[in-house]
Amino acid sequence: MDFPTLKKATNNWKETPNLKDYQKTYNTFAWETIRKELDGLPNNQGLNIAHEAVDRHANSAQATKTAIRWIGKKGNKRNISYLELKAETNRFANVLEGLGIQKGERVFSLAGRIPELYIAALGTLKNTSVFCPLFSAFGPEPIMQRLGRGKGSVLLTTTKLFKRKVQALLPQLPDLKYVLLADATEDVDEKVLSFARLMAAASTEFTIPPTNSEDSALLHFTSGTTGMPKGAIHVHNAVQTHYMTGKYVLDFQPNDIFWCTADPGWVTGTSYGIIAPLTHGITNIITEAEFDALRWFETLQEEKVNIWYTAPTAIRRLMRLGMKPKDAYDLSHLRLIHSVGEPLNPEAVVWGESALGMPIHDNWWQTETGGIMISNFPDVEIRPGSMGKPLPGIEVGLVQVEDSKITKVITEAGETGELALKPSFPSIFRTYLNEEERYQKCFVDGWYLSGDLAKRDADGYYWFVGRAKEIIKTSGHMVGPFEVESALIEHPAVAEAGVIGKPDPMAGELVKAFVSLNTGYEWSEELRLELMGFTRKKLGAAVAPKEIDFLEDLPKTKSGKIMRRLLKARELGLPEGDTSTLEK
Amino acid sequence: MKNTQIQQTILDILSKIAPEIDPATVDMGYSIQEEFEIDSMDFLRVVTAVDEIFGIAIPESDYANISTMDDMVAYIEEKIPV
Numbered sequence: 301m302d303f304p305t306l307k308k309a310t311n312n313w314k315e316t317p318n319l320k321d322y323q324k325t326y327n328t329f330a331w332e333t334i335r336k337e338l339d340g341l342p343n344n345q346g347l348n349i350a351h352e353a354v355d356r357h358a359n360s361a362q363a364t365k366t367a368i369r370w371i372g373k374k375g376n377k378r379n380i381s382y383l384e385l386k387a388e389t390n391r392f393a394n395v396l397e398g399l400g401i402q403k404g405e406r407v408f409s410l411a412g413r414i415p416e417l418y419i420a421a422l423g424t425l426k427n428t429s430v431f432c433p434l435f436s437a438f439g440p441e442p443i444m445q446r447l448g449r450g451k452g453s454v455l456l457t458t459t460k461l462f463k464r465k466v467q468a469l470l471p472q473l474p475d476l477k478y479v480l481l482a483d484a485t486e487d488v489d490e491k492v493l494s495f496a497r498l499m500a501a502a503s504t505e506f507t508i509p510p511t512n513s514e515d516s517a518l519l520h521f522t523s524g525t526t527g528m529p530k531g532a533i534h535v536h537n538a539v540q541t542h543y544m545t546g547k548y549v550l551d552f553q554p555n556d557i558f559w560c561t562a563d564p565g566w567v568t569g570t571s572y573g574i575i576a577p578l579t580h581g582i583t584n585i586i587t588e589a590e591f592d593a594l595r596w597f598e599t600l601q602e603e604k605v606n607i608w609y610t611a612p613t614a615i616r617r618l619m620r621l622g623m624k625p626k627d628a629y630d631l632s633h634l635r636l637i638h639s640v641g642e643p644l645n646p647e648a649v650v651w652g653e654s655a656l657g658m659p660i661h662d663n664w665w666q667t668e669t670g671g672i673m674i675s676n677f678p679d680v681e682i683r684p685g686s687m688g689k690p691l692p693g694i695e696v697g698l699v700q701v702e703d704s705k706i707t708k709v710i711t712e713a714g715e716t717g718e719l720a721l722k723p724s725f726p727s728i729f730r731t732y733l734n735e736e737e738r739y740q741k742c743f744v745d746g747w748y749l750s751g752d753l754a755k756r757d758a759d760g761y762y763w764f765v766g767r768a769k770e771i772i773k774t775s776g777h778m779v780g781p782f783e784v785e786s787a788l789i790e791h792p793a794v795a796e797a798g799v800i801g802k803p804d805p806m807a808g809e810l811v812k813a814f815v816s817l818n819t820g821y822e823w824s825e826e827l828r829l830e831l832m833g834f835t836r837k838k839l840g841a842a843v844a845p846k847e848i849d850f851l852e853d854l855p856k857t858k859s860g861k862i863m864r865r866l867l868k869a870r871e872l873g874l875p876e877g878d879t880s881t882l883e884k
Numbered sequence: 885m886k887n888t889q890i891q892q893t894i895l896d897i898l899s900k901i902a903p904e905i906d907p908a909t910v911d912m913g914y915s916i917q918e919e920f921e922i923d924s925m926d927f928l929r930v931v932t933a934v935d936e937i938f939g940i941a942i943p944e945s946d947y948a949n950i951s952t953m954d955d956m957v958a959y960i961e962e963k964i965p966v
Contacts, residue, residue, distance in 0.1 A: 437923060590917065591924050593944050617924075620944045775925060807925050831906030841902075841923040 301471055303646040303684035306659045307682065313634050317678040318825055319548040322689065322774060329692035331726065332404035334544045338579070348391060348511035349539040350425035351618070353578035354506070365582045369557075370415050373589045384424070388499070391743050392423025395498045399478055401453055403509070404426040404516055408452040410434045410562070415725035416482040416495055417564060420456045425517055425536070426508050427455075432519035432531075435565025435777075439785055439840030440465045444472060444531070446521045449760030450531050450733060453474040456495065465840075474700050483748040487802045491731060493629055513537035513726075518732060520567045522667035525770045525779030531733030534670045538571075538652045539579060541671035541727035546665040548692060549675045550607050550637055551662060559585040559599065560609040564776060568640055572609055576671075582609035590754055592762060593621050597629045602808045604633040611641035613775040615648045616806055625659040636678055638663060642808045643778025644828075646684030655795075664764070666718075666750060667778070669744070676760050684762040695722035699747055701839040716765050720747035737793060772801035774809050779843050781864060787838045788845075791831060793821040798854045798862040799845065802871060813845040814867055816854050823850040885964060890938075890957045897933045901926050912953035919953075938964050 319325055323560040339356040357363065363383040371376045379390070381736050398409065408423040409431070413415045415432070424431040434443060434451055443465055452475065457466060459481050470476065470491075477491070484494040517536045521529040546552045550572070554812035558577040564567035585603050589595065591614055600608065618625070623633060637652055637660045644662040652660035664687040664882065674696060676688035680700035690696040697715030698710040710717040721728070728748060732739040742748055753765040772779040781799035795818045801809030815831065817823060828848050835844040855866040869876045886902045895907050902920045910919045917927050931942055931950070942950065950956040 366959070490899075592948050594948060617944060620941075623945070695887065772899070777925070788935040804925075806928060832900075836902060836921070837904050841921055841926060846925070846929075 306649070306653065306682040306684065308679055308681055311679075314581065315551070315552050315553045318553075318766045319551070319677050320679055322677060323679050325548070326692045327692070331544075331835070333538050334547075334693075337547075338539065338543060340526060341511060345508075346424060346511040346515075347513040347536050347538050347539065349427070349433050349517055349542075349575060349579075350422045351508055351511075352539050352543065354382060354385050354389055354422055354574055357382040357581040358473065359576070360581075362581055365581070367578060367581075368415070368418060368584050368586055370413075370418075370586045371588065371603075379623060380415065380585050383744060385419070385578075386770065387504035389420045389423040389426055390504050391499045391502040393426035393506045393508075394453065395445040395480075396424065396427040396429055397506075398429040398498070398502065399454070401427065401429055401477075402785060404430060405431050406430045406450050407435055407454040407455040407456070407461065408432045408447055408450065410436055410438070410455060410457040410466065411482060412436050413563060413569075413586055414458075415480060415586075416456060418574055418586065419468075420480075420563065422578075423568070426506060426510055428509055428515060429882055430516045430519050430533075432562070433564040433570055434521075435563060435842055437840050437842040438465075438565075439836065439838050440469055442783065442843055444469050444530070445528055445541075445783070447473055447476065449528065450519055450521070456479060456480045458481060459698065461494070469542060473685070475488065485522060503683065510863065511536055514730070516717065516730070518570065518670075519708065520667045522567075523630070523771060523783060524738075525780060526782055527633045527738070527780075528783060528786075529780060530572040530730040530735060530738060531838075532668050533731050533733055534727060535730055538727035539575065542571055542576040542726060543579040544693065545672040545675075546572075546580050546622075546693060548673050549577065549607065549639060549661075551678050552580040552582050554581065554608065555608040556580075556582045557585060558582055558607045558609070559587070559605045561587070561596075561605050561614060562609070562641075563847060567609075567670070568609070571671055593618055597625045597631075598669065600631055600634060601629040606633050606635045607638075608634060609638045609640070611776040612639055612644045612648060613807055615644065615652075617637060619648060619651050619655075622654050626655060627870065631657060632707065634658065637661060638675075640665065640672070643685070643687065644771045649682060649684040659684070664688075664752075664762070668729045668748070669725075673721060678810055683703045683757075683761050686757075686763050688762065689760050692760075693725055695724070696720070696762070697722070698754060699749070700742075701744060701749065704741075704744055706747060710756075714755055716753055716755045719752045719754045719762070721752040722746065723748045734866055770800070770868075772799070772809050772811055774804075774808045774811055777842060779811055784811060784813060784835065784839065784843060785862075786832065787835050788815055788848075790838070791834050793817050793827060793833070796826075796862065797855050798864050800864050800868040800871065802847065802868075811843070811845045811851070812847040814849050814851045814854060816851055885961070887957050887961060891953065892961050893931070893937060894934065894953065894956060894960075897923075897930055897937070901929060910953070915951050916953055916956065917951070934960065940964060 369378040493663040518534040560573040661676035700708040802812040
């Protein structure tokens with residue numbers, strides 16, 4: 301079914317959008333202009349994300365404005381003004397300095413959305429250390445992989461998560477110097493310390509040291525199809541993209557209240573759940589609780605949210621309510637809704653208009669790009685199902701690649717190619733940590749290759765077609781099949797494992813595994829459950845397979861590589877395509 | 885149906901989704917998601933199975949009222965046809 305274009309009423313804006321003329325802004329855009337809208341450190345000492353997000357507002361007339369409104373699981377609230385946020389993040393920077401944590405060392409977090417996480421993130425940036433958030437639903441194996449590969453020096457977590465998931469890993473993490481427990485009042489030993497005690501003893505005064513805009517700031521792990529997760533490094537200069545996309549995509553106005561529902565364990569929850577709104581000096585809502593349909597609408601109503609950034613899985617759950625929230629709740633403050641994580645189906649875009657009073661704007665970007673690259677905009681008509689148009693300052697192309705060479709840059713409308721970006725914007729990742737070769741492979745003939753396939757229509761709108769790689773997207777989160785397969789084959793019964801993304805109406809895809817067994821083992825329901833439990837214990841619910849099936853033999857290439865593509869085609873009853881390399 | 889039977893049925897469902905969790909270690913007055921370490925997609929599967937087994941339809945808007953085992957048992961007890 302084709303969905304008609306959604307026109308925008310340009311004469312009754314609640315606020316005039318920052319981006320009024322897309323084409324003109326795109327054509328005349330210069331990053332220098334954005335840089336000038338940021339402060340830079342005093343006395344030309346460089347550019348530091350935390351200064352732009354916190355200190356420059358704390359030092360201004362709006363120091364007492366609420367920077368973060370945190371809503372706990374039980375509905376309890378904590379307002380943190382820019383002035384308080386400056387003092388708290390200064391304290392944490394002093395804590396790190398006191399512990400001897402140097403510039404460039406990695407500070408990890410493994411926690412739910414608690415205030416300490418946000419303070420630690422920004423305090424780490426002030427100390428010019430590198431912040432790396434981990435999703436709290438990860439099991440010990442993904443935590444170990446990321447903390448170990450990232451050579452984390454400090455981990456902020458909670459007592460419960462530490463005991464359940466981290467304590468047993470400590471002997472295998474020689475680089476980890478300190479664990480800070482957000483909820484402990486006393487130190488446990490010389491290594492496991494109380495966050496509160498350290499903070500109470502630390503000064504609220506801190507001067508951010510000179511920071512080169514190319515200094516590392518953030519480390520985000522993302523999953524690949526081969527090998528273990530890759531650690532994408534972003535630098536302080538990325539704040540230009542955070543700020544620019546906040547201005548043009550999320551359309552931040554000075555008095556806005558913004559709610560990004562993403563967890564900082566994923567890049568959206570850091571770029572947009574922490575940094576972008578604060579660089580604009582607006583109020584950022586943070587909710588600790590997990591998804592709850594009615595409570596979410598209550599939050600939109602009670603907090604008078606103006607701009608809302610959420611994800612397709614959540615939107616599809618809200619659609620299931622079968623209600624018109626705009627009639628049941630006062631959503632009159634809401635001005636703009638955005639979605640990211642996976643392509644938003646056109647039904648959901650249109651549902652927004654009828655049920656929430658405005659369409660939902662889809663956008664596209666990746667961990668590696670650090671910020672939104674292609675988007676729908678407040679003042680540009682929406683073609684439901686399209687990811688929109690490139691951001692100002694972002695050059696997007698569709699290319700065909702063969703043998704690591706670009707064979708064609710597509711100019712024709714409607715032709716499919718791999719989505720590629722000219723890597724000349726501030727937030728493009730600077731390396732995969734300790735994997736320079738893997739990093740270099742992402743760039744061919746001056747283009748960054750995204751791994752996503754797309755086409756462009758005659759009017760410049762981009763449409764997602766599929767993924768060039770076998771990466772799994774479940775509830776908007778990337779899961780690397782290799783990481784799951786590696787966990788499965790550690791079980792003595794499993795000979796081989798192949799993992800695919802099985803389409804699911806709610807989650808987009810579910811992680812599904814196929815296994816073959818070693819001699820002496822027989823497939824049974826008991827073994828299936830044992831493998832489910834085994835992988836859940838290792839990987840956690842966010843990564844472990846939801847379904848495991850047995851196959852006598854997994855389809856492999858002649859060189860012995862498991863053909864996940866074929867597993868998926870068979871699972872879905874689709875044509876098997878080219879099987880010339882299949883081992884007979 | 886007795887409360888204990890309802891609870892056992894839910895535990896049976898959960899034992900297929902989170903088979904490594906020993907129900908004896910679980911606090912029935914706490915969040916099922918946290919106690920069984922399941923994500924929201926898993927929780928959706930639990931609710932779908934409950935719908936099928938007990939022949940009731942739990943709307944998304946009631947999910948907040950069934951977040952703990954005790955709440956879910958009480959909810960089902962009230963809803964199942966006598």
